[in-house]
Amino acid sequence: MARVVARYNLLAVPVIDDAEGLVGIVTIDDVIDVIREENTEDMLKMAGTGDVNIASKSVFKNTRARLPWLFASFVGGLIAVYMIGRFEGQLAQLAALAAFIPIIMGMGGNIGTQSSTIIVRGLATGEVDPKEVWSVLWREFATGASLGGIYGLLLGASAKFRFWTIKVGGLQLAWEFPVVVALSICVNMIIAATVGAVIPMFFRRIRIDPAIATGPFVTTSIDVLGIFSYFMIAQVFLPLS
Numbered sequence: 001m002a003r004v005v006a007r008y009n010l011l012a013v014p015v016i017d018d019a020e021g022l023v024g025i026v027t028i029d030d031v032i033d034v035i036r037e038e039n040t041e042d043m044l045k046m047a048g049t050g051d052v053n054i055a056s057k058s059v060f061k062n063t064r065a066r067l068p069w070l071f072a073s074f075v076g077g078l079i080a081v082y083m084i085g086r087f088e089g090q091l092a093q094l095a096a097l098a099a100f101i102p103i104i105m106g107m108g109g110n111i112g113t114q115s116s117t118i119i120v121r122g123l124a125t126g127e128v129d130p131k132e133v134w135s136v137l138w139r140e141f142a143t144g145a146s147l148g149g150i151y152g153l154l155l156g157a158s159a160k161f162r163f164w165t166i167k168v169g170g171l172q173l174a175w176e177f178p179v180v181v182a183l184s185i186c187v188n189m190i191i192a193a194t195v196g197a198v199i200p201m202f203f204r205r206i207r208i209d210p211a212i213a214t215g216p217f218v219t220t221s222i223d224v225l226g227i228f229s230y231f232m233i234a235q236v237f238l239p240l241s
Contacts, residue, residue: 012025012026012027013025013026069216070216072216072217072220073216073219073220075220076216076219076220076221076223076224077220077223079224080223080224080227083224083227083228083231084101084227084231087231087234087235090231090234090235090238094166094177094234094238096163096166096177097230097231097234099162100155100159100181100184100185100230101227101230103155103185104181104184104185104188104226104230105188105222105223105226105227107151107185107188107189107192108185108188108189108191108192108222108223108225108226109192109219109222109223111144111147111189111192111193111196112192112193112195112196112218112219112221112222113196113218113219114193114196115140115143115144115192115193115194115195115196115197116196116197116199116200116218119136119140119196119197119200119201119210120200120210120211123200123201123204123210124211130201130204130205133201136197136201137194137197137198137201140193140194140196140197141190141193141194143193144189144190144191144192144193144194145186145189145190147189147193148185148186148187148188148189148190149186151185151186151189152182152183152185152186152189153182155181155182155185156178156179156181156182157178159177159178159181159182160175160177160178163177163178176237176238177238179237180233180234180237180238183233183237184229184230184233184234187229187233188222188225188226188229188230191222191225191226191229192222192225192226195218195221195222195225196218196222199217199218199221
C-alpha cells in the first residue's frame with residue numbers, strides 16, 4: 001500500500017471488500033506513519049542494532065539488542081586475525097605490507113556498504129527487481145571495477161612514492177610492490193561491491209529482511225575476503241617464501 005501511494009503520488013487509497021464495495025479509505029497520513037516506521041526499522045537493522053528501542057533508557061535492553069549483531073563482527077575479526085597470522089612470514093619479510101591493510105580493508109568496507117544500502121533501498125521501494133539478479137550483479141561488479149581501477153592507480157602511485165625502493169631477500173623491487181597494492185585494492189573493491197549486492201539479494205530470496213545484510217554480515221565478509229586476496233596477490237608477485 002505504501003509503495004503504491006509513493007509511486008503514484010496518491011492522497012488516498014480506497015479499501016474494498018470481496019464484493020468490491022467501498023468499506024473505507026487509507027489516507028496519506030496513515031501511509032506516512034507506515035513509511036516512517038519502516039524506514040526507522042530498516043535504518044536500525046542496517047546499522048546492526050536489531051530491534052532496539054530508540055526511546056529506551058535501559059542499558060540492559062540496548063545491550064541485549066546489539067550484542068548478537070556485534071558477535072558476527074567479532075567472529076569475522078577473529079577469522080581475519082587468524083588469517084593475518086597465517087601470513088606472518090610474509091609480514092616478517094616485508095613489513096610494508098602491513099601499512100596498507102587498513103586502507104584496503106576500509107575502502108572495501110565502504111563500497112560494500114554503499115552497494116548493499118543501494119540494493120536494500122531498491123528492494124524496499126520496488127526499484128530493484130529481485131528477478132533481475134544478474135543485471136544487478138553486473139552493474140555492481142562493473143562499478144566496483146571502475147572505482148577499484150581509479151583508486152588502485154592512486155594507491156599504487158602512493159605506494160611507489162612512499163616506498164621508492166624495497167628489498168626482499170636481497171632483491172631490489174622496482175614495480176612489484178606498487179602493483180601488489182594497486183591490484184589488491186582493485187580486486188577487493190570488486191569483491192566488496194559484488195558481495196554487497198549478493199547478500200541482500202540472497203536474503204530476499206530466502207524471505208529474510210535484506211536490511212540486516214547491510215550491517216555486520218557484509219563488512220565481516222569483505223574484511224576476511226580482502227585480507228585473503230591481499231596476501232595471495234602479494235605471494236604471487238613478490239619473492240616471498
